[in-house]
Amino acid sequence: MSVQDLSVDPELVGLFNRVMGDWRASRTEPGVKLEADPALWGTLDELGLTRLTTEADATWLEAAALLRAAAKAAAPLPLAENDLLGHWLLAIGDTGDREGTRTVALLEGSNEAARVPWARFVDGVVVLGRDDEGWYVADAPARHLSIRPAWDLAGQPRDTVIIDTFSLQRTRVDESVVAEYRLRGALARSIQMVGAMEQAIEMSAEFARDRYQFGRPLAKFQAVQHLLADAACECALARAATESAVGLIASPGHTSDELALRVLVAKSVTGHAVSAVVRKTHQVHGAIGTTLEYPLHEFTKPALAWSSEFISVSQANHQLAQRLLTGNTSVWTAAVPLPAGDRE
Amino acid sequence: MPGLDSLHVAPLRESQQLQALRGEVRAFIAEELRNGSFRPAIDSWMTSWDSDFSRRLAKRGWVGMTIPTEYGGHGGSFLDRFVVTEELLAAGAPVTAHWFSDRQVAPSLLRFGTEMHKRDFLPRIANADIAFAIGMSEPDAGSDLASVQTKAVRAADGWRVTGTKIWTSHAHRADYAICLVRTSPLDVTHRHSGLSQLIIDLHAEGVTVRPILSLNGEHHFNEVHFDSVHVPDSMVLGQVGEGWHQVTSELGYERSGPERFLSVLLLLEDLLAAFRAGELSPDGQFGHLFARITALHHMSLGVAGALANHGSPDAAAGVVKHLGTLTEADITEYAANLLEPQAGDEDVRRVSVERALLSRPSFTLRGGTNEILRGVIARELGLR
Numbered sequence: 069m070s071v072q073d074l075s076v077d078p079e080l081v082g083l084f085n086r087v088m089g090d091w092r093a094s095r096t097e098p099g100v101k102l103e104a105d106p107a108l109w110g111t112l113d114e115l116g117l118t119r120l121t122t123e124a125d126a127t128w129l130e131a132a133a134l135l136r137a138a139a140k141a142a143a144p145l146p147l148a149e150n151d152l153l154g155h156w157l158l159a160i161g162d163t164g165d166r167e168g169t170r171t172v173a174l175l176e177g178s179n180e181a182a183r184v185p186w187a188r189f190v191d192g193v194v195v196l197g198r199d200d201e202g203w204y205v206a207d208a209p210a211r212h213l214s215i216r217p218a219w220d221l222a223g224q225p226r227d228t229v230i231i232d233t234f235s236l237q238r239t240r241v242d243e244s245v246v247a248e249y250r251l252r253g254a255l256a257r258s259i260q261m262v263g264a265m266e267q268a269i270e271m272s273a274e275f276a277r278d279r280y281q282f283g284r285p286l287a288k289f290q291a292v293q294h295l296l297a298d299a300a301c302e303c304a305l306a307r308a309a310t311e312s313a314v315g316l317i318a319s320p321g322h323t324s325d326e327l328a329l330r331v332l333v334a335k336s337v338t339g340h341a342v343s344a345v346v347r348k349t350h351q352v353h354g355a356i357g358t359t360l361e362y363p364l365h366e367f368t369k370p371a372l373a374w375s376s377e378f379i380s381v382s383q384a385n386h387q388l389a390q391r392l393l394t395g396n397t398s399v400w401t402a403a404v405p406l407p408a409g410d411r412e
Numbered sequence: 413m414p415g416l417d418s419l420h421v422a423p424l425r426e427s428q429q430l431q432a433l434r435g436e437v438r439a440f441i442a443e444e445l446r447n448g449s450f451r452p453a454i455d456s457w458m459t460s461w462d463s464d465f466s467r468r469l470a471k472r473g474w475v476g477m478t479i480p481t482e483y484g485g486h487g488g489s490f491l492d493r494f495v496v497t498e499e500l501l502a503a504g505a506p507v508t509a510h511w512f513s514d515r516q517v518a519p520s521l522l523r524f525g526t527e528m529h530k531r532d533f534l535p536r537i538a539n540a541d542i543a544f545a546i547g548m549s550e551p552d553a554g555s556d557l558a559s560v561q562t563k564a565v566r567a568a569d570g571w572r573v574t575g576t577k578i579w580t581s582h583a584h585r586a587d588y589a590i591c592l593v594r595t596s597p598l599d600v601t602h603r604h605s606g607l608s609q610l611i612i613d614l615h616a617e618g619v620t621v622r623p624i625l626s627l628n629g630e631h632h633f634n635e636v637h638f639d640s641v642h643v644p645d646s647m648v649l650g651q652v653g654e655g656w657h658q659v660t661s662e663l664g665y666e667r668s669g670p671e672r673f674l675s676v677l678l679l680l681e682d683l684l685a686a687f688r689a690g691e692l693s694p695d696g697q698f699g700h701l702f703a704r705i706t707a708l709h710h711m712s713l714g715v716a717g718a719l720a721n722h723g724s725p726d727a728a729a730g731v732v733k734h735l736g737t738l739t740e741a742d743i744t745e746y747a748a749n750l751l752e753p754q755a756g757d758e759d760v761r762r763v764s765v766e767r768a769l770l771s772r773p774s775f776t777l778r779g780g781t782n783e784i785l786r787g788v789i790a791r792e793l794g795l796r
Contacts, residue, residue, distance in 0.1 A: 074423055266416050273415075273793045293790035300789055301731045304419040308714060309707035311423045319425070329706075336703035388699030393687050399680045400502040401438075403706040406431050 074315045076133045084134050087111060088141035098366065102144045102223045104189040109145055109169070118147065118169070122155035128318040132259045132311075139263030142366035144224065146171050146186035148256035153249065154194040161205030161239035170194050170207075173229055174249070180230050187227035188215050195231060196249055197238075203246055204238035212236065222369035244324060251331040253378030255317065258310045258331075258338040264371040265303045265345045271364060272296055272349040292352055299348040302341035309337040326405070329391070332384045339381030342371045418792045421714035421728045430495050437499040440472065444505070452504030454678050454764055455771050457671045458778075459632055460506030461585060466540035469500075475510045476518050476538030484535025485518075494716040498670040498709070504678045508582065508632075510540045511671075517544040517590060519665060520609075524650030524658055529611070533588075545614070547577035547591030547636060548659070555784050557592070558603040558656065562638065564593045564610060570644040571595070573612065576637050583621050583634040589614055591638075592655050607655035611647040612638070628770035666779050668715035668729030673708040673736030675775060676768045679747040680705070682761045686750075697746055704739045708732060727792045734785040737775045744768040744775075 091108045112118050117134060120126040131152055138147055146169065154170030168191030173181035175197035187193060192209040214230040273296055276287040286292045313330035316322050346368045350357045357364040375381060392402055426434070444450055444465075453460050469475050477493045479485020486492075493514075500507050518537050521529050536542040553559040562575025573593060583589060589612050596606030614621065618641040624633040650658045680701060687694040712732050718725040747765045755762045776782045790796050 269416060269793075273795060276795060287795040290787075293795045294783070294786045296793055296795060297734075297786035297789035300416060300419055300793055301734050303416065304728065304731045305704075305707050305711055305735055307420060308423065308711035309703075312707075312710040315423050315425060332699075333703040333706045336700055337707045340700065340704075382696050385696035385699035385703065388702050389694040389696060390699075392684055392698070392702060393694050399684050399702060399705075400677060403702065403709055404434070404498075404502075406435055406438075 074129055074311065074318070076129050080130060081133050081137070083115070084117075084137035087115070087117075088137050088143055091143060092141050097361075098142075098144075098223070100223050100360065101219050103225065104144050104146060104186050106189075108143060109189075112145070112147075119151045119155055122151055122159055128152075128255075128314050132314045135256060135259045136263035136266075139260040139367075139370070140267045142264075142267075142363070142370065146190060148253070148260070149185050150190070152252055152256050154190075156252065157194045157196060157205050157245075157249065158207060160245060161207075161241060168192060172196065172249075172253075173231065174246075175231065175233070179233055180228065182228050183218070183220065183226040184229045186225050187213065187229045188217060188225055193229060193231065195233065195236070196241075196246060197233065199238070201240070203241050203243055205241050205245075206233065206236040206238045208233070208236055220373040222373040224370065224373060247328070248324065250378050251327055252317075254335045254384070255310070255313050255331045257374040257377050258306070258334045259314065261338050261342050261371050261374050262303065262307045262310050264367040264374075265299075265306065265341060268345060268349040268364060268367040268371070269296065269299050269303055271367070272299070272352045276352055286352065295348045295352055299345045302344045306334075306338040306341035309334040328387075329402070329405075332379070332388050332391075335379050335384040336381060336388065339375045339384065342375045346372060415793065418727045419731050419789065421711065421718050421725050423710065424491075424713050424717035426491075426495070426713070430491060433492060434495050434499055437474070437496050441499065441503045441505060444468075445503075450506050452678055453506070454504060454768050455675045456504045457501055457507050457511050457675070458581065458774075459508060459630060459771075460504075461508040461582065462506035463509045463540065465506045466509040469507070469510070470538060470540040474500075475514055475540045476534065477514075479518055479522065479534050479538050483522075483530050483538075485538045490720040491713075491716050494670070494713065498674070498712075501670050501674040502677050509543055509585075510537070512546055512581070512586075513537045513542065513544045515669065516546060516662065516666060519662060520590065520649065520658070523662070524609070526646070528646060529649070542588065543582065543586040545580050545583040545586035545589040545634075545636075547580050547583075547589040547612070549577065549579045551576055551578050551635075555781055557659070558607070559598075560592055560594055560607065562591065562593045564595050564608065564643065567642065570642060570647075571610065573610065573638045573641045573643055576635060578624075578633075578635045580621075580634045580636045581632045583614060583636050584623060584631070586614055588612060589636065590649060592659055595652050595655075604656040606653060607659075608652045609649040609655045609658055610643050611649055612641060612643055613647075616641050616643075618642070626770075627773075628767065663780070664715065664719055664724060664726050664729040667733040667785075668712050668719075668725070670709075670712060672733045672779075673705060673712065673739055675740050675771075676743050676747075677705065679743050679761075679764055679768055682764060683747060683750065686761065692750055701739065701743050701746060704735070704742075708736050708739065712736070727789060730780075730785045730788045733780065734782050734789070737782060740775045741772050744772045 116124050120131045149171040150169050153172045158166050170192050171186050171190045172194050173184045175195050195206045195208050197204055208231050212232040216228040218227050220226040276292055277285050279286045313334040316330050356362045473486045474496045476485040477488035481487045550560050564571040564573045591610050591612050595608040618639040620637040622635045623631050625631055686692045715725045715729050
């Protein structure tokens with residue numbers, strides 16, 4: 069079979085969209101600073117959607133569809149942190165009772181972690197830490213945490229957390245887990261960035277059709293058409309790169325090198341797209357898009373914030389360049405590798 | 413209403429059979445390079461004409477792959493062809509001699525041609541024994557293709573064609589040209605009707621081919637004059653009056669292919685060699701361009717998969733062409749900026765970079781300008 073089935077049950081996607089749509093219809097308008105929405109989280113939890121890959125026997129394909137729906141609704145939730153990172157680490161480390169909501173923190177040589185997503189909201193922080201003996205995973209319940217609230221540029225909670233690691237049970241893990249953690253985080257952010265970009269573009273197209281200037285809709289100005297066409301193209305390429313990485317991670321038997329390549333490519337292309345899409349969608353909107361009352365910022369701000377998380381765009385580009393330099397393949401065979409045995 | 417989803421294609425994972433085919437092509441190219449039987453070149457699908465190389469490919473079954481075996485082809489899928497052409501272009505192999513026949517003409521003949529067309533032309537295309545040119549643009553009809561003026565008027569047992577086609581690549585080497593001509597006068601309210609496709613023998617009486625040299629002095633463009641050229645009825649392709657529909661229904665094949673992002677890949681290969689040799693230091697931009705090429709490959713593969721499944725991913729194909737050709741232009745700029753003042757004419761990188769710089773203006777023009785493509789995408793977004 070040459071076409072991998074990467075489709076997600078349309079009924080499930082319909083459910084995701086319905087839940088997010090209902091929430092958005094009745095939510096209170098967000099301010100500059102956001103908090104996770106406990107009621108929405110509770111709804112998703114009851115539906116069994118908060119741990120799709122670690123409990124519900126689903127794959128990254130379903131998890132990606134949920135992340136996309138949440139990003140398109142600007143729903144403030146630790147979906148990626150809980151399922152794709154926190155509980156994934158707990159399962160690897162075979163640590164803790166595995167109940168409740170988790171986020172994650174990387175600790176290197178200190179007990180303080182900055183910019184921990186949604187820390188104030190969760191039941192515990194899964195620590196991926198390094199001590200004298202190497203890397204470990206530990207489950208730090210809320211009573212072991214001292215939290216100083218902080219926010220990222222989109223107003224999403226990114227707290228400073230001091231963790232009482234002394235009494236935590238540590239499970240040793242291989243260093244490769246750290247690399248995989250970063251890749252999984254970067255891929256989750258790429259998925260979210262694509263969702264946010266899609267919403268920003270769709271809003272902008274609608275705005276351009278509705279807004280009249282000089283006696284005609286903005287959409288009839290070729291300059292405006294080209295702004296949005298360019299944004300849509302960048303977004304489409306980012307979606308292709310991201311879905312290709314999701315397809316790989318969802319299929320058994322991939323190597324860590326293959327995964328690194330696909331995720332770094334996705335993060336690079338998606339980060340580049342975010343830069344273009346945010347600038348162009350704001351340009352189309354004019355002054356109204358710069359306000360807090362108009363919802364464009366609910367999509368452009370998180371996209372910008374996510375762009376630098378786990379693996380920045382620049383880090384992705386440099387890591388790709390370094391991989392090429394130290395590898396022994398051509399540029400082309402690195403881009404399109406063949407399984408061993410089929411190589412020339 | 414259409415929307416962003418119409419720019420999307422389902423991702424595709426290559427089967428073992430396709431991967432094995434890739435491996436075979438890579439081995440073939442490596443062997444050819446060891447024998448020194450071709451010199452890798454940028455833009456090799458447009459400017460590297462080598463009939464012997466095309467025939468060697470044909471012997472392997474890699475020309476006319478999608479032509480059914482009953483017409484001398486190989487009954488392969490569109491994905492088989494995609495994989496083979498991608499590998500050949502990435503290597504800068506000289507594929508021009510069969511390129512246009514293989515890419516456009518064979519699919520058009522299969523879809524619209526008569527049994528006689530198929531029996532006569534397809535086996536010769538698959539053997540790389542004949543070449544076709546494509547006659548679309550005219551002096552007064554560039555992006556606005558519907559305004560073609562070349563006229564075909566009814567004559568005894570056929571048509572008489574009078575007019576001028578321009579930018580007809582390799583008409584000076586090709587045997588035939590498939591031309592879009594007006595068979596009924598222009599009706600301003602139905603500009604797309606009254607057009608037809610004719611297969612014209614370029615050696616027929618009344619055909620004049622005048623070279624148009626490119627700004628680097630190379631010759632692939634031509635201006636082709638038709639002075640009351642006789643074309644028999646049997647050489648009408650498809651239905652009289654359906655030319656516009658026939659031409660535009662196959663744009664996906666022309667727009668999404670690897671020739672829209674791999675024309676200057678060799679510049680990146682040369683740079684990688686220079687980085688490894690310590691002559692230059694790699695930077696993030698190299699990774700960025702590599703990422704875009706890789707993503708374009710995945711998206712282009714997805715479009716090929718959709719075409720193989722008889723879908724019409726025209727908008728997604730437009731995305732690949734728009735961003736792919738811009739990436740080619742960006743790669744050219746990146747490589748040019750890394751040239752050092754002391755690199756002389758014998759420097760491998762300088763030779764390639766200078767050719768690329770002089771070819772670059774055409775990357776974002778040929779086969780539908782990027783401005784036309786943005787208009788297509790804007791329509792998908794409901795803006796037109």
